[in-house]
Amino acid sequence: MWRDAALVAGKDLRIEARSRVATNQVAPFAVLVLVLFGFALDPDRGILSRASAGLFWVAVLFSALLAVQRSFAIEAVDGGGDGLRLLGLDPAGIFMGKAAAVFVELAALELLLTVGIVVLYGVELGGAGLMVATAAVATLGLAAAGTVYGALSAGLRVRETLLPLLLLPVLAPVLLSATRAWEVALGTSVDDGWRWVQLLAVFAVVYLTFGLVGFGALMEES
């Protein structure tokens, strides 16, 4: 499984590096979301600073949608989906590979957006351990759930519009938990931030398990 995962992840990341969709479209989109929030909530920078955790994760959530759509769009061209199935790879490996590629893209994007909230919203970073742990586990959940629902909608003609409808409600717990944990880390809230990380971990484990077990069936139906 792991060799298949590495092969698929390498292929997806190579395609992204070559096409530059992530760097030329997804990343600018995410930064634009941050900028637009800045316009909407200006001139009171106090609000921006207090809401920065939520705005950050909303931007990540929207970007995750684009990354997942892109991950399955590359399989929709020139019979790519059939081609991938014909290789006889382990479906769990394909799932892990595609989720890993999305994870890497989102992790890079989150680094960029972190700089964005510092520069645009005047946020002072703190609680590095909690921030990093939250980002890692939340991104894992986003990638796993996104890959599951991406496969579910991949074969449908209305996939571009259906995926957000399916995925955004599912990802609401990630948005909530990651925002709460980051609020604690950034000092805008007093709470047990690690409790939210645990909830994120449960979410990630549930969707990783579902993907590992059910991705084969989803691929065959798509």
Next chain:
Amino acid sequence: MALAVQLRSVVALVGRFPALAGIDLDVAPGEVVLLRGPNGAGKTSVLRACAGLLAIVSGEASVLGHDVRRDRRSVRRHVGMLGHAGFLYDDLTAEENVRFVARASERADAHADNAGADARTGPVLARLGLGGRLRDVPVARLSAGQRRRVSIAALVVRHSRLWLLDEPHAGLDAEGRELLDELVREAVGAGASVLFTSHEGDRAAALADRAVSMSGGRAQVHAPSSDEPRAPVHVA
């Protein structure tokens, strides 16, 4: 030795339409079988069913001894398909596309490594006329014929035991057609079986050991004639 393909009363649906309506078909090891018939006869559906890409709702289907309905993954490890679609990634180069397929096909062997797969890629690309700078060009920038050659290269590096070819000569120039026929004959010489569709009358007939006519999702009983492919074996 198990038949390369054994279909018995196979029914398969495309949506709600019965693309295959109880077809019987055998392909022996090392045999080259041509499927022919009008558009919509079910030729492509037979190939897709044999590759485990089309859901079979009733009947029995085995490919290289593997039950297609229950063990599609094992079937797919041993079949190579050249379809209307090229199964290529536009943003990857010709070499990257073929290397990806070669590495994936190595996965069946737990001890295989990427080096073996990578070593196979270069010579196959060169043979298909895709050596030199062409190998490093993203396939999106290649002509239709060159893309077809990349797809053929990806088929060849798999060393499949069953080749499923859907209009394989389409989009190729004269030299490419000759080369494809040569590659098919080499694969058969190495023990592979071939099931293919074609509207290329004489060329397809020369390549095939036998032809099966299809209509309405079924194989028709075949009456050999002087201009038919050589040495008809049997029609199931």
